[in-house]
Amino acid sequence: MALQIHQLAYFVAVARTRHFTRAAELSGVSQPSLSKQVRVLENTLGARLLDRERGAVTLTAAGEALLPLAQRILIDVEAAQRAVAEVSDMRRGLLRLGGTPSLCAGLLAGALARFHAEYPGIDLQVREGGSRDLVAALHRGELDLALMIDSPQGDDPDLHLTPILRESLLVASPADAPAPTTQARMPVADLRGRPLVMFREGYDLRERTRAACLAAGFEPTLAIEGGEMDAVLQFVEAGIGLAVVPSMVLRTRPTLRGTPLEHPHLERTVALAYRREASLPASAVAFQTVLAVHLTTWGADELGDDLRLL
Amino acid sequence: MALQIHQLAYFVAVARTRHFTRAAELSGVSQPSLSKQVRVLENTLGARLLDRERGAVTLTAAGEALLPLAQRILIDVEAAQRAVAEVSDMRRGLLRLGGTPSLCAGLLAGALARFHAEYPGIDLQVREGGSRDLVAALHRGELDLALMIDSPQGDDPDLHLTPILRESLLVASPADAPAPTTQARMPVADLRGRPLVMFREGYDLRERTRAACLAAGFEPTLAIEGGEMDAVLQFVEAGIGLAVVPSMVLRTRPTLRGTPLEHPHLERTVALAYRREASLPASAVAFQTVLAVHLTTWGADELGDDLRLL
DNA sequence: CCACTCGATAGCCAACGGCTATGAAAGGCG
DNA sequence: CGCCTTTCATAGCCGTTGGCTATCGAGTGG
Structure with a gap:
């Protein structure tokens, strides 16, 4: 049988409390369940981990060897869950944006400021380049999203372009x-x-x-x-x-x-582009929303014939 | 549901091969089993970890965040198993011996040399002291085994004494x-x-x-x-x-x-003592055997009335 | 000597991980 | 253009297992 995380957790609980019953309630399971799982762990590892003396539960040499590693594993498991959660709800993450020089200066600056204010944990990387460069970077997966000029002839099947304005x-x-x-x-x-x-x-x-x-x-x-x-x-x-x-x-x-x-x-038509196949990171989705809001306030004072939102 | 080690292993296999079917055979399970478990992992973590594009499996941002931690956890799990195995079969370990000064010089030196030759991975600690010191150290769990003089009046119920010679x-x-x-x-x-x-x-x-x-x-x-x-x-x-x-x-x-x-x-009677309640480490058991062998060869040349094995 | 503590054991049940068979969708190719 | 292959998802089944309650057994203390 394979080693299981909850078995390590039970073992660590016993090692800390030096007490099966208290370890069980600490772990939120019944004492027999915990006892059994610790036994299974011992069988799995092929070594006794604990000395069960009446009123004096102590670690064997094997138990001493296991304890620090088990603790580290449990900490890492928790860290893994936290890391994924942080990325998912955008407390952390990375957003890699591309834009043509004119768009970086004109549009991106303001939108990025808004975005960073709303999601301070997301690292931002901006790549300034010509549309051809940006398309290539998107293909190589080096960018999540790019603001570029939507040239009529450039209908790349792998890229999704949303006209912005x-x-x-x-x-x-x-x-x-x-x-x-x-x-x-x-x-x-x-x-x-x-x-x-x-x-x-x-x-x-x-x-x-x-x-x-x-x-x-x-x-x-x-x-x-x-x-x-x-x-x-x-x-x-x-x-x-x-x-x-x-x-x-x-x-x-x-x-x-x-x-x-x-x-x-x-x-010219400004469009937001991303690779069709790769799912957009949550941060990229959020950026689109931020950008849309930014556009309405940004263009509000000069929305003549020369600049139309799409 | 709780996160499971095998789920992390499957995820890492997919991340490495970028291929569910190959990851499954690499992991030694069927492809549906692996697919299901990866899904369960995603549900557990509340985030998609992989983009399953036809012929192009890639990691999402959450997957990228999880991968290094998952790998580290798997490495630690393996290390934990190896560590316990090494302690169990005495490729590694610690043996803490005590002895009176006369016994350390006379008996222990040779026995330890034999022991170290046979089990080079076991760290050895020797504590020289009077019998009273040794008894106290045994009680505090600072020694695994002690060579001491068996005084007739000192019958400590917590200690087990085996007369040696x-x-x-x-x-x-x-x-x-x-x-x-x-x-x-x-x-x-x-x-x-x-x-x-x-x-x-x-x-x-x-x-x-x-x-x-x-x-x-x-x-x-x-x-x-x-x-x-x-x-x-x-x-x-x-x-x-x-x-x-x-x-x-x-x-x-x-x-x-x-x-x-x-x-x-x-x-005087020389005895080997250990705490009754704590299980002896494998190394301590092995030392007793080595000591017994050592005694027969050691005393062989001068086994008159003055030195009798028990 | 009885009550108490504490871990082990027994027996049961729901959940789950794994399997095989099959589906579905996307290329590849004659 | 339709068939075949590839590849991941789905469905349904089964044996294992982790969890529970109830109970035992052994050691402890008033």
Whole structure:
């Protein structure tokens, strides 16, 4: 027969109380049950563990050898139950999120702050990267959840994408300079010949902007290229050129003006992605809820045509 | 329901193989049994541990949390069984022996050497002390076994004494000097006025010698007192005086002569003692056997009237 | 000497772990 | 396109076992 945890527990109870009857009530079973199980344990191990002298229960050498290990096992069993419980109800855990640079700065920051406030025991890991990087990381199981741009052609069967919001791409220009066009919306064709501040390789925005210009029949004119989001906006503010950026990054920048494009109107859809096969950790599920709440309050003050929740 | 060791084992097997069927044959049970037990474990812990995707079994966050603890528990369970087995068959263990100084030097040394050769894994602790000390130590459970002098009046009901051998007390004198008496045996009365080298307080021999002299009607004359066995024998060898010593200590001392006493003939009985209530460790039982063997070979060359096995 | 304490024993029952047989769903392949 | 294979889940059965109550037996103390 195999050794059982409750047998170890009974043995430890007897070792502590030096008393079968008290050990039994301590363990919440009847004295004969406990006695029998201790006997079974002794038979299993092939050694007497206790000396049952009338009124003087003592450990044998074998019992002395077993006691510390038995105690450690019982402690570990309890620790195992506690560990699983903590992970389940999110007193502990790990949430690994990915996001494109623009989304990390704009959306994730606030959502993560909320999440951390609500679930302080969950470790947070954020990975910033292009959508292609994020997809690969999701596949390798390195991320639980990723905020990315939902490109129409990218329908990966292994990934589940939930559209979160749709936003316009705007032309950014300094707020203290004249608008780049006299109309409310700027035709893409009017970008011809205008110096543009362009993102580095890897940004979806770079490809979107270039593709739009090419579709309008011209190659964009670049003032500077290779910057990250923050640098690009600084350059625009300095008057070096215009930039095509998602509306959300202009939310907190009063020094920049955003002018919607038209012919065609450029948009992007932000989506939450996760691997279909792996079950989402509870923390990832909770994050989606937190994110949804965050979105409603976040977008509330500027929910024009340029940013629509889905 | 309570968590069970075999459930942890099944879970670990699945975690390692990422495969229920293979985990089942690895564990030596049928696949349905293993599946059921893993489910039961999940219910017990209140959390899913595994994602069962067709051909891709993976751990959930809770499973990841449980795995290292489960492995540790299984390792400890095995260690516990091994530890008890090792103690039982004396690959490991502890033997705490006590002995009077004369017995430690004369008898124990050889017996312990034999014992250690036969059971190298057993740790040995020796405590040297007077019989009263040894009895107290046995009572407190600090000793498993003690070699002591069996005094006729000391019949402690808690202790079991097995007489081992009986030996005469001899008068020791330098071998290169004339014998202390012209006869083969020396009457106790003849010790009157002869300078004696006397043991320190605590030796039974001190009391025995003094009592014998008083019984013969005189107070012994002390040349030196307070010595341990070895010092006493050195003093005798230097011609400072005579000493009454057990025959066994003269076995390995060709420079000393031993003369039996008479009127009365003084003897002492060496006994092996252990606490009656506590079961003897296997090592203590084995030691008795080793000691018995040792005695037959040890006393073989000098088994005269002065040393008789019992 | 009787009452009490305390562990062992006996006998019973419900629960449970294991088994075989079978189902169900997802690929793989002719 | 449908069949076969793989793989885990389900169903139903059975022997074992852990737990219970009742009782014994031995040692203790008033």
